[in-house]
Amino acid sequence: MNMELRTLETxxxxxxxxxxxxxxxxxxxxxSVAKLRAEAFDAFRATGLPHRRxxxxxxxxxxxxxxxxxxxxxxxxxADAEAVVASAGEAYEAVERHRLVIVDGHYHPxxxxxxxxxxxxxxxxxxxxxxxxxxxxxxxxxxxxxxDAAVGLNAIFCADGLDMMIADGAKLTKPVEIVHVSxxxxxxxxxxxxxxxxxxxxxxxxxxxxxxxxxxxxxTLTDIxxxxxxxxxxxxxxxxxxxxxxxxxxxxxxxxxxxAKLICAGVGSGFARHQSFVAFEGENARADLLGxxxxxxxxxxxxxxxxDHAVPHCESRxxxxxVVDDGAKGVFQGKIIVRPHAQKTDGQMMTQSLxxxxxxxxxxxxxLEIFADDVQCAHGATSGQIDEDLLFYLRARGxxxxxxxxxxxxxxxxxxxxxxxxxxxxxxxxxxxxxWLSAEE
Amino acid sequence: xxxxxxxxxxxxxxxxxxxxGVNLTVKPGEVHAIMGPNGSGKSTLSYxxxxxxxYEVTDGDILYNGESLLELSPDERAAAGMFLAFQYPIEIPGxxxxxxxxxxxxxxxxxxxxxxxxxxxxxRRVKEKAAELQITMDMLKRPLNVGFSGGEKKRSEILQMxxxxxxxxxxxxxxxGLDIDALxxxxxxxxALRSPERSFLVITHYQRLLDHIVPDVVHVLSRGRIVKTxxxxxxxxxxxxxxxxxxxxxx
Numbered sequence: 001m002n003m004e005l006r007t008l009e010t011x012x013x014x015x016x017x018x019x020x021x022x023x024x025x026x027x028x029x030x031x032s033v034a035k036l037r038a039e040a041f042d043a044f045r046a047t048g049l050p051h052r053r054x055x056x057x058x059x060x061x062x063x064x065x066x067x068x069x070x071x072x073x074x075x076x077x078x079a080d081a082e083a084v085v086a087s088a089g090e091a092y093e094a095v096e097r098h099r100l101v102i103v104d105g106h107y108h109p110x111x112x113x114x115x116x117x118x119x120x121x122x123x124x125x126x127x128x129x130x131x132x133x134x135x136x137x138x139x140x141x142x143x144x145x146x147x148d149a150a151v152g153l154n155a156i157f158c159a160d161g162l163d164m165m166i167a168d169g170a171k172l173t174k175p176v177e178i179v180h181v182s183x184x185x186x187x188x189x190x191x192x193x194x195x196x197x198x199x200x201x202x203x204x205x206x207x208x209x210x211x212x213x214x215x216x217x218x219x220t221l222t223d224i225x226x227x228x229x230x231x232x233x234x235x236x237x238x239x240x241x242x243x244x245x246x247x248x249x250x251x252x253x254x255x256x257x258x259x260a261k262l263i264c265a266g267v268g269s270g271f272a273r274h275q276s277f278v279a280f281e282g283e284n285a286r287a288d289l290l291g292x293x294x295x296x297x298x299x300x301x302x303x304x305x306x307x308d309h310a311v312p313h314c315e316s317r318x319x320x321x322x323v324v325d326d327g328a329k330g331v332f333q334g335k336i337i338v339r340p341h342a343q344k345t346d347g348q349m350m351t352q353s354l355x356x357x358x359x360x361x362x363x364x365x366x367x368l369e370i371f372a373d374d375v376q377c378a379h380g381a382t383s384g385q386i387d388e389d390l391l392f393y394l395r396a397r398g399x400x401x402x403x404x405x406x407x408x409x410x411x412x413x414x415x416x417x418x419x420x421x422x423x424x425x426x427x428x429x430x431x432x433x434x435x436w437l438s439a440e441e
Numbered sequence: 442x443x444x445x446x447x448x449x450x451x452x453x454x455x456x457x458x459x460x461x462g463v464n465l466t467v468k469p470g471e472v473h474a475i476m477g478p479n480g481s482g483k484s485t486l487s488y489x490x491x492x493x494x495x496y497e498v499t500d501g502d503i504l505y506n507g508e509s510l511l512e513l514s515p516d517e518r519a520a521a522g523m524f525l526a527f528q529y530p531i532e533i534p535g536x537x538x539x540x541x542x543x544x545x546x547x548x549x550x551x552x553x554x555x556x557x558x559x560x561x562x563x564x565r566r567v568k569e570k571a572a573e574l575q576i577t578m579d580m581l582k583r584p585l586n587v588g589f590s591g592g593e594k595k596r597s598e599i600l601q602m603x604x605x606x607x608x609x610x611x612x613x614x615x616x617x618g619l620d621i622d623a624l625x626x627x628x629x630x631x632x633a634l635r636s637p638e639r640s641f642l643v644i645t646h647y648q649r650l651l652d653h654i655v656p657d658v659v660h661v662l663s664r665g666r667i668v669k670t671x672x673x674x675x676x677x678x679x680x681x682x683x684x685x686x687x688x689x690x691x692x
Contacts, residue, residue: 389531390531390533392491392493392494392515393527393530393531393533394533394541394545395492395514395515395516395519396491396492396515396516396518396519396524396525396527397516397519397541397545397601397605398516398519398520398545398546398548398549398552398605399516399544399545399548400514400516400548400552401514401516403544403548404516407536407540407541407544408533408536410535410536411533411534411535411536411584412535413535414534414535415534415535
């Protein structure tokens with residue numbers, strides 16, 4: 001027991017502690033996994049849920065948000081799960097794709113295109129199976145992600161999810177959509193997704209989070225490992241129902257000469273945190289991180305990222321755009337770390353926010369920690385409103401006010417949207433953006 | 442066509458009075474020039490005609506085809522046939538020029554109860570008018586006015602005017618920032634649009650523009666009032682003697 005001061009345990013913390021005691025013996029994985037879970041649980045007992053006095057979580061007080069935590073969801077029958085998926089609607093309806101289905105945190109192979117993926121050189125197996133086969137090392141994450149509270153909670157509870165291995169040299173002909181749907185009864189989920197892209201493989205992966213109700217608490221973790229020379233796009237769209245709480249962590253590890261693009265569009269949940277941890281492990285790799293966040297009403301959406309340049313000659317690019325309306329709150333925290341020997345690092349981070357109402361709130365925290373001397377790093381952060389002169393110009397050409405505002409918001413987001421490059425993703429995201437804008441009173 | 446009656450206006454923010462009783466009538470097909478020294482209220486007049494809310498009309502009225510414009514929003518005025526060619530056309534990164542042109546044209550058509558143009562028909566019109574104004578497809582592929590030179594921006598304004606086919610064109614110092622060749626291209630573009638149904642209000646400091654766009658009537662605006670009205674020879678006289686006489690007369 002350490003002597004650290006901490007506040008009284010909240011109800012949510014007590015429920016989570018009790019949940020662990022109840023399920024610990026039933027959680028998958030051998031002794032090495034159980035040990036890791038126990039360590040993560042001890043850390044949770046010591047610090048509790050992250051709150052505003054934890055620097056990394058200062059703008060997103062999860063302890064204050066979570067009044068209670070619903071029970072972890074049981075796995076549904078395939079038929080039941082199929083109905084939940086059907087009712088959630090599709091983000092990529094018109095797109096030819098392979099689909100992998102996760103409902104309430106549980107992977108449903110029978111509803112997924114496993115055989116078709118095998119034909120493309122992609123092996124998919126349930127997470128528990130992978131855990132049994134590989135043990136605790138499967139849970140290894142980049143250094144910068146290890147101490148995070150939500151990552152720790154996922155390590156304690158992750159029991160289901162999937163492990164996707166893309167064979168060396170496989171070039172997928174169609175995108176793969178991993179659809180995460182939460183059902184209509186409030187439940188907690190803590191699935192883990194592994195995406196391991198083999199050397200020189202190429203793939204586009206679409207991750208969609210939808211559904212849920214008031215009280216749903218999702219804490220998903222996607223562990224992406226881009227192999228040597230691979231080209232990987234992972235586009236995450238978070239559009240869960242307004243009452244949900246969602247922590248979506250993505251870790252990205254890049255081997256030599258890998259080029260990965262991690263895109264995160266957030267329009268959903270009452271309280272959402274998208275956190276991305278990027279680690280360069282091989283030279284001459286490049287990571288592009290793009291973020292598009294749109295919030296309104298009383299929503300709170302946080303985009304947090306840490307990019308760890310641990311080796312020389314790598315490039316990182318971050319463009320994050322946030323549109324905040326009504327009394328909503330947006331958060332951006334971006335940290336670039338350049339380790340002492342990571343010379344010739346090129347890191348550029350830009351974050352911009354557009355506030356559409358007087359009560360809109362945005363917190364921006366860019367950070368650079370540079371310990372090497374021959375690097376190029378820059379960051380920029382701006383926050384502004386719609387320019388009345390631009391609006392007048394458009395209206396003077398006959399474009400009604402609402403349509404003109406839509407054009408200007410699209411224009412604000414365009415820099416991030418264009419960088420996606422993939423037409424399928426761009427179209428799906430633009431549709432989302434337009435429907436968000438047209439839903440305005 | 443356009444009747445401005447005893448128009449008084451001030452800056453909404455600080456109440457500074459800019460227009461102090463402007464009276465002006467433009468008949469269909471006429472070209473009127475408004476000249477005047479810096480600070481006389483020329484640009485303010487153009488913004489008020491277009492409906493910019495930075496200004497407040499305190500007295501008088503603006504009638505357009507017999508109906509008051511004052512209660513109409515800028516887009517409603519545009520759909521009714523009003524067009525302001527801006528002195529400083531605005532750059533809008535992220536809005537593709539073609540998207541902008543199509544959105545504007547179809548919004549106006551919709552407001553007037555007309556069918557939207559099909560994409561091929563729209564493209565045909567843009568290509569035809571752009572060629573006349575020496576606007577390349579490369580320029581049209583860029584975001585609106587972004588990276589355009591001063592001359593290109595002004596040509597882009599005239600292209601918009603040609604496509605939208607307004608009945609009243611207000612040109613706010615369209616000659617500023619143009620070299621002699623660009624001035625010729627822009628003026629030819631404007632002259633090509635002259636017709637018995639279309640009127641022009643040309644605001645300028647210099648007589649030079651009026652050699653190319655020959656006005657029917659020339660007004661001198663000074664300290665928020667029209668202090669002299671004449672034919673095109675008035676512009677020549679001003680070029681020779683300056684505004685000194687009129688600035689004094691208005692005091």
